[in-house]
Amino acid sequence: MSITKKIGVAFFAILMLLVIISSLFLLELSNTNNNINKLERETQKQRLSAELQTSINDLLMTSHDFIITGQSIYKENYDSLSAIVNDKITKLQQFNLTPLERKQLQYAMEDVYHINLISQKIFRLNKIQANPEAIFLMEEIDKPYGKNINKEVTAIYDTVKANVKTVKSSVNKSRANIFSVVISLSLLAFLISIIVIYLTMHKISKRILELVKVAEKITIKDFSVHLATKEKDEVGLLIIAFNAMIEEIHRRYEDLENFSFIVAHDLKSPLNGIIGYGEILKEDYRNKLDDEAKEQIDVIISSGKRMALLINDLLEFARAGKTIISEEQISIENMIDEITTDLDYMIKQKDVIIDVKQMLPSCHCDKTQISQVWKNLITNSIKYNDSALPIIEIGYEEVEDELPMYRFHIKDNGIGIDDSFKNRIFMPFQRAVSGSKYEGTGIGLAIVKRVIENHGGRIWVDSKIGAGTTFYFTIPIK
Secondary structure, rough: OOOHHHHHHHHHHHHOOOOOOEEEEEEEEHHHHHHHHHHHHHHHHHHHHHHHHHHHHHHHHHHHHHHHOOOOOHHHHHHHHHHHHHHHHHHHHOOOHHHHHHHHHHHHHHHHHHHHHHHHHHHHHOOOOOOOOHHHHHHHHHHHHHHHHHHHHHHHHHHHHHHHHHHHHHHHHHHHHHHHHHHHHHHHHHHHHHHHHHHHHHHHHHHHHHHHHHHHHHOOOOOOOOOOOOOOOOOHHHHHHHHHHHHHHHHHHHHHHHHHHHHHHHHHHHHHHHHHHHHHHHOOOOOOOHHHHHHHHHHHHHHHHHHHHHHHHHHHHHOOOOOOOOEEEEEEHHHHHHHHHHHHHEEEEEEOEEEOOOOOEEEEEEHHHHHHHHHHHHHHHHOOOOOOOOEEEEEEEEEEEOEEEEEEEEEEEOOOOOOOOHHHHHHHOOOOOOOOOOOOOOOOOHHHHHHHOOOOOOEEHHHHHOOOEEEEEEEOOO
């Protein structure tokens, strides 16, 4: 059975267990939420019943205080307290009361009604102090209603309190059930982790790490390594294909090295001879040659030099394709200063303004290769610029492009690039301009693209004919 099927069967079985336990968890969670909502309602009823009891006691005390003092302020207080009592009764009625609670509340409402009737009689008396009628009315409130109302409201409170206790017990039980489900899920997750780790490390990771080690040796040109495998699963097939790829890479690398040797020695040596003898011929026979012959010799020398430049660029392009890069922390700010110093004559010749918009960051990169990128792009911005006041703007910003990146830009006000060439200029021997005015082999931007991609970034261009060009490229932030 393949690794995919083995892992798939294990995960399917565990997934079914997860679905069952998750369903139980959601069911218990819903039950807990319902109990919590019920607890909140019962708690509100308990609070209101306690407040109602306090307000009724205050109502009774206010009528007593009025009889004792005869002050009208207590009559005003009574009206306010009566409104509060009615408001709390109304709020209690809005709850889903049990039959017992509704019956108890009805008794309390009837007693409040009678207390109000008697209190209104008291407040209408002309004389309060030492008035036998007032004392009689006060006793009429206290005996049949004062005692009853406290019992009835207390009964409501006690009933609600008992309900609160019951609901709290249900909530605690539900929480305990949820805790049990969470523990079960955690144990199951641990089991899943053990299974996945075992399958991954034993069947996949261990063997893939061996492939990584082989790949690292290939990068240092050690093609003698191979991996043995008896498995016919996905990783086994990958190892077999990887071994075949090593053989093919070794063969092609040897071909490339042989080609580079031929280019470096067998082509450059006679070419240097042609150029040298052409210059000697031109110098020694200057007075014996006519103008046409001198012009033809110049063409030979110029073509030879161009061929030598092309060979050198081809070698540079091949070297740029190496995946081995010596990374270190490099200050781009200092690198730009060094490059502009090297290009000082070229910059002064055209009165170019180099405008660095902000302090440039340090990057973890290959100094030689990235310096080649900057030098190539800055040189192009100077070379392909016929403006009376050439300006090159350099800047950067941090962006997210799969990984955190520095996105650099080099903007100029030069001749620009036609839209049809934007996707071709990064290919070898492709140039956006033709003719002898702008020298070049068309290799430079192809080298730049290789270097940037070897560093894990990308490069692109935004340009219009006559409106300047902006090159953008990214380097990972490390």
